[in-house]
Ligand code: KG4
C-alpha cells in the first residue's frame with residue numbers, strides 16, 4: 001500500500017524549503033497580516049481586532065467590518081513587515097482567506113494579497129478559512145497528520161478526520177448554532193457584552209456548575225452537535241430566575257452553561273476517537289481557547305494515553321498566521337476557490 005507520506009513526497013511544493021508566505025485574514029472582524037516560513041515558523045502575526053467597532057451592536061455588522069478592514073489593512077501590513085524585518089521582495093507567495101466568511105470583508109484581504117502578488121510578480125494562493133484553523137496546529141509545532149480535529153469557532157463546530165495535509169473529510173457538525181455563536185448569544189442574554197466567549201468562560205470559572213441542570217444537545221448522527229436547545233434553556237433560566245443583582249446566581253448559570261456546552265464537545269470527540277482509533281487529537285478555532293474544554297480534553301487524553309494538541313492561545317482566534325500555514329500545506333485549487341467563494345455569507349457571521 002502506498003502511504004500518504006510517499007504520496008506527499010510526489011508533491012515537492014509541499015516541502016519547498018524556506019518558502020515565506022505573507023497572508024491576509026479578513027473573513028470576519030479581525031484584520032490580520034502574517035508572514036510564515038514553510039507553514040510553521042512565524043516571522044510576524046499582526047492582528048487588529050474590530051471588537052470595539054461592533055460592541056455597541058452586540059455582534060458583527062458586515063458593512064462596518066468591511067470598512068474597518070479597509071482602514072486597518074495597510075497599517076497591519078506595515079506592522080507585519082516591520083516585525084519580520086523582511087522586505088516585500090523576500091516573500092515567495094501571497095495568500096488570503098477566500099471563504100467562508102463575510103463577502104465584503106473577504107474581498108479586502110483577497111484583493112490586497114492579489115495586488116501584492118501582481119506588483120511583485122509572485123504567485124497568489126487562496127485559502128479555506130477552516131483549513132486555516134486546522135493549520136493553526138502546525139504553527140511553531142511539529143504536529144503532522146493523521147489526527148482527529150475538533151474545530152470550534154464562532155461560525156463552525158465540526159469534527160474532521162485529518163488524514164493528510166490536504167485530505168480532511170468532515171465527520172460531523174452542528175445541526176444548528178456553532179458553539180462560539182452560542183457562547184456569544186448566551187453572553188448577550190446575561191448582559192456580559194461582546195464578544196461573549198472569553199468573558200463567559202472567565203465568569204464560569206467562579207461559579208457552581210451543578211446548580212442548574214442544562215441539556216447536552218442530542219443528535220441522531222454520532223458525531224453531530226446541537227446547541228440551540230442549550231441556548232434557549234439558558235436564556236429561559238436567565239429570564240425567569242435571575243435577579244438583577246444576584247452575582248452568585250449569574251456565575252452559577254455561566255458555569256452550568258459551560259459545563260453542558262463542553263460536555264457536548266468532549267463526548268462527541270471521544271466517540272469519534274473511539275470509532276476511528278486516532279491516537280492524536282487536536283483542537284482548533286476560537287473556542288479552543290476555552291479553559292474548561294482545554295482542561296477536560298487534557299484530562300481525558302492523559303487518562304487514555306492519547307496525544308492532545310492545542311494551538312497556542314494567539315493562534316486560536318482568527319489570525320493570518322494560520323492562513324499562511326494553510327497556504328503552504330493545503331492551498332485551494334482554482335476550482336475549489338471558485339466553489340468556496342461562491343458560497344459566501346452576506347449576513348453576520350455570529
Ligand atoms: O475562530 P474565531 O476567532 O472566529 C470564527 O472563525 O468564528 O472564533 C471566535 C469565537 C467567538 O464566538 C468567541 O466568543 C469564541 O470564539 N471564544 C471563546 C473563547 N474565546 C473565544 N468561546 C469560549 N471560551 C473562550 N475562552
Ligand code: ZN
Pocket residue numbers: 129133153154285286317318
Ligand atoms: Zn475563524
